[in-house]
Amino acid sequence: MRWNELADQTCSVARTVSVIGDRWTLLVLRDCFLRIRRFEQFQEKLGITRPVLADRLAKLVAAGVLEKVPYQLRPVRHEYRLTQKGLDLYPVLMAIVHWGDVYMTSEAGRPLMHRHKACGHLFDPMMVCSECRADLTARAVTVEPGPGVRAKPANPPAGKAVG
Amino acid sequence: MRWNELADQTCSVARTVSVIGDRWTLLVLRDCFLRIRRFEQFQEKLGITRPVLADRLAKLVAAGVLEKVPYQLRPVRHEYRLTQKGLDLYPVLMAIVHWGDVYMTSEAGRPLMHRHKACGHLFDPMMVCSECRADLTARAVTVEPGPGVRAKPANPPAGKAVG
DNA sequence: TTGACGAGTTCCTTTTCCAAACCCACTCTG
DNA sequence: CAGAGTGGGTTTGGAAAAGGAACTCGTCAA
Known part of the structure; x- marks a missing residue:
């Protein structure tokens, strides 16, 4: 499967991955959220080669x-x-950062802290259910087919997610 | 920058990306959360080639x-x-799914729905502040250096995130 | 008129990826 | 007990992508 075929899949993960599922793209986006905006800034901060940077920016x-x-x-x-x-x-990047903070941080501690302007506290991002606002875990969720299931369902018709 | 250099960076995004920043890896993980467990199942459902699948599973x-x-x-x-x-x-995958549901879904609608067992509702994942539980957006967050900032800070010393 | 700046291209080499085929240990079937 | 089937992988070349360095193109400033 090539990159361009990914976007045609009946799966939101595959479609999203066709846009951001590339190491450089994710690092470029990280820098976008840190207010980097210009070609030279990206190039210097990332250590990415110019042709690759030009390609990724154009794709984004x-x-x-x-x-x-x-x-x-x-x-x-x-x-x-x-x-x-x-x-x-932003939630995608924050989820990635948080996982990295938890599992990939050196003894020195996490490199960057996040402060919520609204409440003033240093915080961690949490993912919750939009309906009851309880913390979400894989085991607490089941999946069901939606209206967009068709053709070549890369996803199974139904079933629990994880067990 | 090569893959193995990524993990050495002083940045949680870079470190996480060194593990999951690959299209196939993300798709393999998606299937893991859908209870796929065996080599042949992954291979058939993903349409991934056997050598690449073996490599990604070994790395994971x-x-x-x-x-x-x-x-x-x-x-x-x-x-x-x-x-x-x-x-x-799970939050990383859910954030990816949700963004795909919002921005990459065909007219037919989203392919898969998620139900929260605890409350019984179909839901969307939301990212909130761990301290005040308010919805998180990029504009509402500032970043500060943490204890792990060192050597070659791929992250700037401080600053707002987006504006 | 030479230099510098910002934002890319071009060109060539090195890696990495992909597709098809092949392999191996073991079991089942006739 | 020979041959086919199963699960889980390697091996092997060709195709695509990434890396590196140099080059281009407006424009302005010295």
């Missing part, structure tokens, strides 16, 4: 995750900003 | 995300199960 723009905004004319220069679609990837 | 086992458990002897056969470390990737 094509996917509607970033937009290219001119910040000066003569010569025209652009910066890359997260769109709302891109901002909505 | 090495990373402690999956464990190889014998389910029969003579001939000995193993299945791959999520460890606690692997189960804790």
